[in-house]
Amino acid sequence: MSGSIRTEAVQAASEIQLQSRALSPFIGSEVVGLDLKKPLGEATIAAVRALLLKRGVLFFDDQHLSPEQQVAFTAQFGFVNTSGARRPGSPAPGVGVFDSRDELYGRVSRWHADGTHAEEPSTIKSLQAIVTPEIGGDTIWASTEAAYDRLSEPLKRLAEALTAIHATTPLRTTEWGSARSFGGDFIWSEHPVVAVHPETGRKSLFVSPRYTPELVGLRPHESVAVLKVFFDHIIQPEHQVRFRWTPGAIALWDNRSALHYAVDDYGQGLRIVHSVSVRGEARVGVNGERSRLGSISRAAAE
Numbered sequence: 001m002s003g004s005i006r007t008e009a010v011q012a013a014s015e016i017q018l019q020s021r022a023l024s025p026f027i028g029s030e031v032v033g034l035d036l037k038k039p040l041g042e043a044t045i046a047a048v049r050a051l052l053l054k055r056g057v058l059f060f061d062d063q064h065l066s067p068e069q070q071v072a073f074t075a076q077f078g079f080v081n082t083s084g085a086r087r088p089g090s091p092a093p094g095v096g097v098f099d100s101r102d103e104l105y106g107r108v109s110r111w112h113a114d115g116t117h118a119e120e121p122s123t124i125k126s127l128q129a130i131v132t133p134e135i136g137g138d139t140i141w142a143s144t145e146a147a148y149d150r151l152s153e154p155l156k157r158l159a160e161a162l163t164a165i166h167a168t169t170p171l172r173t174t175e176w177g178s179a180r181s182f183g184g185d186f187i188w189s190e191h192p193v194v195a196v197h198p199e200t201g202r203k204s205l206f207v208s209p210r211y212t213p214e215l216v217g218l219r220p221h222e223s224v225a226v227l228k229v230f231f232d233h234i235i236q237p238e239h240q241v242r243f244r245w246t247p248g249a250i251a252l253w254d255n256r257s258a259l260h261y262a263v264d265d266y267g268q269g270l271r272i273v274h275s276v277s278v279r280g281e282a283r284v285g286v287n288g289e290r291s292r293l294g295s296i297s298r299a300a301a302e
């Protein structure tokens with residue numbers, strides 16, 4: 001009985017035709033004709049989700065959502081925690097603010113997926129431009145699924161056999177097990193280098209220049225060299241889409257299949273964006289290995 005209900009639901013979802021246009025071959029589509037201020041309805045949510053899983057990031061111009069509306073929109077794609085600690089300046093529970101005047105968090109011009117130092121990095125994310133500089137301040141996404149697919153077969157096999165450390169602060173080790181840092185608290189996790197998407201089964205190359213200081217089990221010079229191969233490969237222009245923000249534009253992306261980079265080319269210009277995250281989940285590798293939280297939480301500078 002429940003099986004037939006599910007089948008009907010899938011069919012209903014497939015009947016919704018979104019008006020969308022691919023912006024690059026491997027990643028990124030713009031969607032028009034939807035008002036994200038209103039609840040989308042089950043079939044439209046399913047259609048947006050299906051397109052998101054396929055295209056990695058979706059763009060919706062001219063939405064102008066209030067912070068609460070952005071939370072409600074994002075929560076249609078998974079649980080949004082609105083009870084956690086609020087960062088300074090947050091306009092509503094569950095909403096993070098990136099303001100270019102904030103020296104620590106305002107500009108993240110390094111390739112990364114969000115929060116991968118955690119054991120369960122966020123899954124689906126939304127970002128809305130509130131204030132945009134006159135020129136510049138684009139965000140670029142790169143498909144880590146296309147990157148995996150287009151890796152040579154020997155390197156795919158190598159990547160699938162590896163796990164990597166993702167850490168909040170620069171973490172240096174001479175050998176695995178003797179972590180050195182620049183001091184203070186930090187969080188790290190160990191993730192499979194090739195992660196299998198839980199909804200699509202697609203594989204992605206899951207490392208980033210911002211968060212991944214080393215590969216587990218390699219000698220330091222090997223780790224640096226192999227990571228550079230992976231980083232250079234992921235961020236090839238062929239795997240990218242670049243979005244020009246206007247106030248009120250929304251990006252919805254799958255943090256499991258893309259890295260992103262906020263281009264810092266606007267000098268003293270003001271750029272403010274609001275972000276909302278769907279609850280995270282552990283990544284799973286090709287042999288079922290799962291993300292695990294590291295045990296070190298504090299290290300003295302050495």
Ligand SMILES: [Fe+2]
Pocket residue numbers: 108112113114260
């Ligand atoms: Fe980010």
